[in-house]
Amino acid sequence: MAAEAIEALCPLADDAQAPAAPAGRLDDLDGKTIGLLSNDMFRADKVLACVAEEVRRRYPRAKVIPWEEFPRVSAMGDVHRSVAEVTEALRRRRPDAVVASTGA
Numbered sequence: 001m002a003a004e005a006i007e008a009l010c011p012l013a014d015d016a017q018a019p020a021a022p023a024g025r026l027d028d029l030d031g032k033t034i035g036l037l038s039n040d041m042f043r044a045d046k047v048l049a050c051v052a053e054e055v056r057r058r059y060p061r062a063k064v065i066p067w068e069e070f071p072r073v074s075a076m077g078d079v080h081r082s083v084a085e086v087t088e089a090l091r092r093r094r095p096d097a098v099v100a101s102t103g104a
Helices: 044-058 079-093
Strands: 033-038 063-065 097-101
Touching (some): 033 044, 044 063
16 A cells, blocks of 8 residues: 655645735724625624714814715625725725724
């Protein structure tokens, strides 16, 4: 009986590009515009509604752009198109900060 060769493959790969530096942090949200992004996963709308309510409560001069006014962030289907649509919407609306929900 011949020995069977088994080849193990590692699912990890090198990063396609170097990680970007994190964005600078805002000192305060008062008077700022906050964009909310959703990927439409389970209860993402509930999470973002709570975030919007809390931002408005704590920072009455802040403007909240609801998730319904942005394209959905999606890892399903045409990811490149989804990223391009969200990027363009963010460039048009120019929020000072973004809160993205991935749902529960």
